[in-house]
Structures are given as structure tokens and as C-alpha cells.
Amino acid sequence: MQQFAYKSYRRPLHTSLRTAHGRWREREGIIVRLEDESGRVGFGEIAPIPWFGTETLVEAEELCRKFGDKVEAAMLDNVPERFGCVRFALAQARGPQDGSAAPNRLPVAALLPAGHEAVSILKGKLEAGFLAFKWKVGVGAVDDELVLFDDLLAELPAHAKLRLDANGAWNHRQAARWLERCADRPVEFIEQPVAPAEEDTLLGLAEDFPVLLALDESVVRLAEARRWQGLGWPGLFVIKPALAGPLAELTEWISSTKADVVISSAIETVLGRSAILHAALSGTLTQRALGFGPGAVFGDRRWDGPVIGPVADASCIAVNPGEELWIALN
Numbered sequence: 001m002q003q004f005a006y007k008s009y010r011r012p013l014h015t016s017l018r019t020a021h022g023r024w025r026e027r028e029g030i031i032v033r034l035e036d037e038s039g040r041v042g043f044g045e046i047a048p049i050p051w052f053g054t055e056t057l058v059e060a061e062e063l064c065r066k067f068g069d070k071v072e073a074a075m076l077d078n079v080p081e082r083f084g085c086v087r088f089a090l091a092q093a094r095g096p097q098d099g100s101a102a103p104n105r106l107p108v109a110a111l112l113p114a115g116h117e118a119v120s121i122l123k124g125k126l127e128a129g130f131l132a133f134k135w136k137v138g139v140g141a142v143d144d145e146l147v148l149f150d151d152l153l154a155e156l157p158a159h160a161k162l163r164l165d166a167n168g169a170w171n172h173r174q175a176a177r178w179l180e181r182c183a184d185r186p187v188e189f190i191e192q193p194v195a196p197a198e199e200d201t202l203l204g205l206a207e208d209f210p211v212l213l214a215l216d217e218s219v220v221r222l223a224e225a226r227r228w229q230g231l232g233w234p235g236l237f238v239i240k241p242a243l244a245g246p247l248a249e250l251t252e253w254i255s256s257t258k259a260d261v262v263i264s265s266a267i268e269t270v271l272g273r274s275a276i277l278h279a280a281l282s283g284t285l286t287q288r289a290l291g292f293g294p295g296a297v298f299g300d301r302r303w304d305g306p307v308i309g310p311v312a313d314a315s316c317i318a319v320n321p322g323e324e325l326w327i328a329l330n
């Protein structure tokens with residue numbers, strides 16, 4: 001039997017984010033606290049993105065309410081798979097909290113906005129030392145964006161890498177035009193060229209063109225990544241661990257199947273992010289640049305944690321940030 005408690009949070013985003021579903025202005029989530037019989041306390045973060053395909057905040061809260069203030073381990077073990085965010089948080093709260101030193105370093109990909117703004121932002125990010133970039137495409141007309149694409153590539157040093165993210169916005173014909181154009185250019189991969197429902201198109205594109213493709217919206221939870229792997233998906237998986245389920249399950253899947261994975265943020269707070277970065281920098285989840293922004297999404301150091309630069313290392317991981325956030329929510 002464990003003592004269970006939770007608190008909901010709602011934080012405005014310092015800069016609202018443009019998404020396929022309009023402007024995202026605030027982050028809502030839940031912090032959970034578990035205390036076992038020996039008095040060991042752990043915290044975890046539930047950070048859903050319902051429009052991305054996760055459970056809703058209301059559903060997560062309902063589940064937390066059902067747990068009550070005393071909960072059996074079996075009940076925590078048996079949360080249904082579709083509650084990927086709740087499962088991530090419970091595993092985090094039950095796992096080690098000490099934040100033992102993470103020995104590795106990984107580059108971080110800087111985000112370039114859609115449209116012509118990308119070129120000036122790229123110059124600034126290069127000056128700041130970034131060498132991996134992700135550009136949002138599929139927002140304007142293909143012809144216009146292909147011109148911008150050449151402008152961006154002209155600024156890109158030989159050792160830098162560009163990834164494109166279409167967020168499923170293209171149709172087959174538009175995707176084919178882009179993939180053709182990317183074939184002989186320094187593109188690391190293209191994320192979600194067409195919508196998740198277009199499974200045959202995704203598999204066909206991956207087969208027909210040499211550029212690597214990555215699934216993102218298609219693989220919200222680990223179970224979906226496993227299913228695509230079973231279909232013979234030859235490309236990458238963009239995984240937002242905060243949505244995918246327990247970190248240990250993700251780690252196990254990657255190490256046992258050698259899946260090629262990009263680890264990415266779900267705009268979680270320092271609590272969820274520290275656990276994810278700890279796993280990414282301790283093990284061998286990925287060698288690819290992390291999809292984590294600078295970390296200043298809330299404009300509040302307590303919630304943002306350490307600022308992340310062009311290279312993520314142990315200094316980006318907050319040690320036991322749960323307690324401070326828990327108190328801040330009183």
C-alpha cells in the first residue's frame with residue numbers, strides 16, 4: 001500500500017506555440033506524489049497532449065481520483081495502456097529519484113519556425129553553437145517552401161544537419177515532390193510527411209525514396225511504435241517519452257530491437273523532462289540530436305529548470321525537482 005496524492009497545474013507558455021490545432025497557450029498537467037511504507041517519496045508528471053492523441057487531462061484526473069489517498073501496487077500496475085501519460089508519471093514516481101550522474105552528452109536540435117523567419121533564426125542558432133535543426137514545413141505552399149528550403153541549405157555549414165517536420169500536412173503528391181528534392185540534400189530525416197491514417201502512403205514513400213522518414217504523430221504511445229515496427233517500418237520513430245508510457249519500457253524496447261529513435265519533448269515541465277534527459281544521457285536510447293528546446297517555455301525557472309544549450313549534459317538535469325514544484329502548487 002502506498003500513499004498517493006496529486007495536484008493539477010496550469011502554466012501559461014512564455015511563447016505560445018503554433019500547432020496543427022491552432023495556438024497552444026498554456027500547459028496543463030498533474031504532478032503525482034507516491035510515498036511507500038518506508039517513507040520513500042517520489043514524484044512524477046502527467047503531461048497530456050489530447051490533440052496529439054493522448055488521454056485528456058480530465059480522464060487522467062478521474063483516474064487519480066479513483067486511486068484515492070491509499071493505493072495498492074496492483075492498481076498502479078494495471079493502468080490501461082491508452083493512459084500513456086499517467087503510466088509515464090506513475091513509473092517516474094515509483095522509480096529512483098536520486099538523479100545519479102548521467103555520463104553522456106547529446107546534441108540538441110534547434111527549432112526553426114515555418115516560413116521565411118526560419119532563415120534569420122537559423123543564423124542566430126548557428127552563432128549560438130547549434131548544429132542540428134528542425135524546420136516546420138507543410139504550412140505554406142510547396143513551391144514557396146521549396147524556395148525557402150534552398151535559402152536555408154545555403155546557410156547551413158557542411159557539418160550541420162537539417163530535419164524537416166511536416167506534421168502530416170502533405171498529401172501523397174506534395175510529399176513525393178519534397179522527398180524527391182531532399183534526395184541529394186543534407187536532410188537528416190523528414191518527420192510525419194503525411195497524416196497517421198495514411199499508413200500505406202507512409203510505407204510506400206519510405207520505400208520509394210532514399211531520404212529517411214520518421215513517424216511522430218503515428219507513434220504517440222510505445223504500443224503504436226511496436227505496431228509500426230511489426231509492419232516493417234524502415235525509418236525512425238520520434239518518441240515523446242512523457243506520452244509513451246513508462247521510461248523503462250521504452251528503454252527496454254530500444255535496447256532489444258535497436259529501434260532508431262529521436263527523443264523529443266512534449267512541453268513537459270522540469271520534472272518530466274529531467275527524468276527523460278536522465279534516461280537519454282545515461283543509456284543508449286539514441287545517438288541523434290534531442291528534440292528539446294531551450295527549456296524556457298514557461299519563463300519561470302522553477303518550472304523550466306536548467307536552460308538547455310546546443311549540447312545536453314548532466315547540467316541540464318534538475319536533481320529531484322518534484323518537491324519544489326509540489327510546494328509551489330500549495
Ligand code: MG
Pocket residue numbers: 165167191192216217238
Ligand atoms: Mg513532429
